[in-house]
Amino acid sequence: MFPETNKGFSYEDCKATSDWLLAQTDIRPNVGIVCGSGLGGLADMLKDQVVFNYKDIPNFPQSTVHGHAGRLVFGTLKGRPCVCMQGRFHLYEGYPIQKITLPMRIFKMLGVETVILTNAAGGLNQDFKVGDIMVIKDHINMPGFAGNNPLVGPNDERFGVRFPCMSDAYDRELQQLAVDIGQELGYGDFLKEGVYCVLGGPSFETIAECRILHKLGADAVGMSTVHEVIVARHCGMRVVALSLITNLVVMDYDSQEKANHEDVLQASKLRAGQLERLVSTVVTRIEPNNNYI
Ligand SMILES: O=P(O)(O)O[C@@H]1C[C@H](O)[C@@H](CO)O1
Numbered sequence: 001m002f003p004e005t006n007k008g009f010s011y012e013d014c015k016a017t018s019d020w021l022l023a024q025t026d027i028r029p030n031v032g033i034v035c036g037s038g039l040g041g042l043a044d045m046l047k048d049q050v051v052f053n054y055k056d057i058p059n060f061p062q063s064t065v066h067g068h069a070g071r072l073v074f075g076t077l078k079g080r081p082c083v084c085m086q087g088r089f090h091l092y093e094g095y096p097i098q099k100i101t102l103p104m105r106i107f108k109m110l111g112v113e114t115v116i117l118t119n120a121a122g123g124l125n126q127d128f129k130v131g132d133i134m135v136i137k138d139h140i141n142m143p144g145f146a147g148n149n150p151l152v153g154p155n156d157e158r159f160g161v162r163f164p165c166m167s168d169a170y171d172r173e174l175q176q177l178a179v180d181i182g183q184e185l186g187y188g189d190f191l192k193e194g195v196y197c198v199l200g201g202p203s204f205e206t207i208a209e210c211r212i213l214h215k216l217g218a219d220a221v222g223m224s225t226v227h228e229v230i231v232a233r234h235c236g237m238r239v240v241a242l243s244l245i246t247n248l249v250v251m252d253y254d255s256q257e258k259a260n261h262e263d264v265l266q267a268s269k270l271r272a273g274q275l276e277r278l279v280s281t282v283v284t285r286i287e288p289n290n291n292y293i
Pocket residue numbers: 035036037038065088090118119120121201222223224225260261264265
């Protein structure tokens with residue numbers, strides 16, 4: 001009934017991958033972290049590391065993008081067991097959407113309850129500046145409008161329901177926790193909240209596309225995160241996501257600005273340390289029983 005490419009990985013495939021990982025580490029993570037472009041330093045914060053190269057993990061795709069190392073790092077953050085993707089997969093790398101989101105189901109099977117995602121994004125909101133950190137409050141799934149959703153294909157109820165709700169995709173308490181911690185750390189001047197819009201990439205947006213996305217209510221645009229969030233929510237994990245605004249999109253035909261990946265990586269370096277501090281503090285305030293301290 002479904003074409004072969006839409007079948008994704010079975011529950012048993014995912015279990016085989018998670019069992020393979022669990023057999024090689026004693027760490028039992030309850031927090032999973034995904035590092036965006038140029039933000040892989042987050043993984044380096046983990047202590048007592050057990051590291052797997054993606055190429056060695058059964059069923060895992062390979063990272064092909066500069067700024068995404070391609071390592072799954074288990075470790076502890078101030079004593080809290082975590083697993084961190086140092087490099088994620090994007091639609092434009094050519095993988096089926098079910099493959100780029102496979103790690104979320106692996107996270108779930110490893111015991112992860114909360115997923116923290118980061119990304120580099122272009123700022124559409126006219127009040128945003130390069131270096132702002134945006135706590136994502138909602139998303140617009142542009143590829144999803146055309147049917148490119150990671151849950152397309154047969155639904156296995158052991159993962160989640162056929163028609164998952166997305167109006168609560170971004171956990172409100174975790175959003176507030178991230179904002180509160182940002183304020184405590186003195187990030188008030190560059191801490192924002194907003195809507196993230198995903199496009200397929202890899203080409204950056206035209207001026208007309210940026211104008212329309214802005215009119216649609218998006219504050220930032222990128223090429224990731226949303227697919228992972230959908231799969232994470234489908235299998236019941238809580239989600240908080242942060243965009244680092246690495247460039248302001250071009251909305252004016254007189255502008256000479258041109259988006260490019262090297263500038264994105266360069267800009268992510270400016271705020272990487274502060275973003276890492278924000279994420280690590282969020283992790284330490286999440287209790288295993290899902291309460292916040
Ligand atoms: O993985 P993220 O979303 O951080 O990567 C962004 C989107 C593209 O992959 C790349 C463009 O520079 O950065």
